[in-house]
Amino acid sequence: MLGSSMYALRLQRVELKHASRNGIFRRWMSVRPQDIGISEVRKKVTIQSLYQNKANGTPISMLTAYDYPTAVACSSHPVDITLVGDSLAQVCLGYPSTTHLSVAEMIHHTRAVARGTTHPLLIADMPFGSYHTGIEDALRNAVRMVQDGHVEGVKMEGGQELTEIVRRLSSVGIPVMAHVGLLPQRHIAMSGYKVQGRDRNGAKRILADALALQEAGAFSIVLEAIPKELGKYITEKLEIPTIGIGAGPHTDGQVLVWDDMMGTWNGHKAKFVRRFANAKHERDSGVEAYCEAVKSRSFPDENTESYSLDKNEWAQFLEDQKSQ
Numbered sequence: 001m002l003g004s005s006m007y008a009l010r011l012q013r014v015e016l017k018h019a020s021r022n023g024i025f026r027r028w029m030s031v032r033p034q035d036i037g038i039s040e041v042r043k044k045v046t047i048q049s050l051y052q053n054k055a056n057g058t059p060i061s062m063l064t065a066y067d068y069p070t071a072v073a074c075s076s077h078p079v080d081i082t083l084v085g086d087s088l089a090q091v092c093l094g095y096p097s098t099t100h101l102s103v104a105e106m107i108h109h110t111r112a113v114a115r116g117t118t119h120p121l122l123i124a125d126m127p128f129g130s131y132h133t134g135i136e137d138a139l140r141n142a143v144r145m146v147q148d149g150h151v152e153g154v155k156m157e158g159g160q161e162l163t164e165i166v167r168r169l170s171s172v173g174i175p176v177m178a179h180v181g182l183l184p185q186r187h188i189a190m191s192g193y194k195v196q197g198r199d200r201n202g203a204k205r206i207l208a209d210a211l212a213l214q215e216a217g218a219f220s221i222v223l224e225a226i227p228k229e230l231g232k233y234i235t236e237k238l239e240i241p242t243i244g245i246g247a248g249p250h251t252d253g254q255v256l257v258w259d260d261m262m263g264t265w266n267g268h269k270a271k272f273v274r275r276f277a278n279a280k281h282e283r284d285s286g287v288e289a290y291c292e293a294v295k296s297r298s299f300p301d302e303n304t305e306s307y308s309l310d311k312n313e314w315a316q317f318l319e320d321q322k323s324q
């Protein structure tokens, strides 16, 4: 056991050396997936490979993750991009809105996700307020996300007003994913979570935003809650891959929130959500069965789930107790 794990460690180190010598050093590229319980080796997803997806019409799968186990689950399947979305605020931390999430809280979670991430590209949301107080603040916070949070790129919500920030981050090599349409960080200003671009002028504005963000250097863009016709049109107009959530079937990729996809989210179910599992049912029946077993003393089983000591040792122990 010890021997084999030391061997794996040594091998890992050798591979790391090899990778860095060849100039293809990437944090996880050379980590043996078995180390975190992943059996299949997949090629690291890169911005270039995402462009190839768009070119050859292979859909891009993006899923949110908020901690180590969800990151490992993404890394165990052909998820192309793992997103530490700021939906973290609501679905994991119990805040009423994404606007409550701090950079420190986000980084705490991105570090855990990074530890469980192998082949997927790792992107995280810039929290509300972390890119609104000036270009240098945005850059400083993005650097924190990369350096302390271990993410490979950042996502930010907004349109043409963000182009200078996108340009600055891109210019120093921090990949930026843009996000237009429904902007959850602005739900108060937008009077709720509403489908965007439903009239001619709204649609024009979203297209203009998407084009401006591409021109500023965004490597990809999320289209949230817009009509499917517009999702298709923007996807055809842009050179960068579009990732839709409630933007119809014609975007270059799709994203869903982990808890929506798993069927564990108790809150509102948006029209664009499909539950691909009913993990809530499994989870609840597990908790119920556990409580029942404890209360009925059927758990733990005396023989298979408990420890014992040698009969003679125990007799001696009791004997010693008498003379105390």
Ligand SMILES: Nc1nc(=O)c2c([nH]1)NC[C@@H]1CN(c3ccc(C(=O)N[C@@H](CCC(=O)O)C(=O)O)cc3)CN21
Binding pocket: 086, 087, 090, 091, 098, 182, 184, 193, 194, 195, 225, 257, 259, 260, 265, 267, 268, 269, 270, 271, 272
């Ligand atoms: N669980 C969860 N899933 C998400 O997709 C998500 C979050 N949380 N939290 C952060 C944001 C908020 N999002 C939301 C929240 C609500 C709607 C929603 O209720 N949409 C209405 C549209 C109504 C209309 O304009 O016609 C819907 O019924 O689909 C959409 C996106 C997306 N993000």
Ligand SMILES: CC(C)C(=O)C(=O)O
Binding pocket: 064, 084, 085, 086, 087, 088, 125, 222, 245, 255, 256, 257
């Ligand atoms: C749903 C995705 C796109 C997101 O922004 C989030 O998880 O916060």
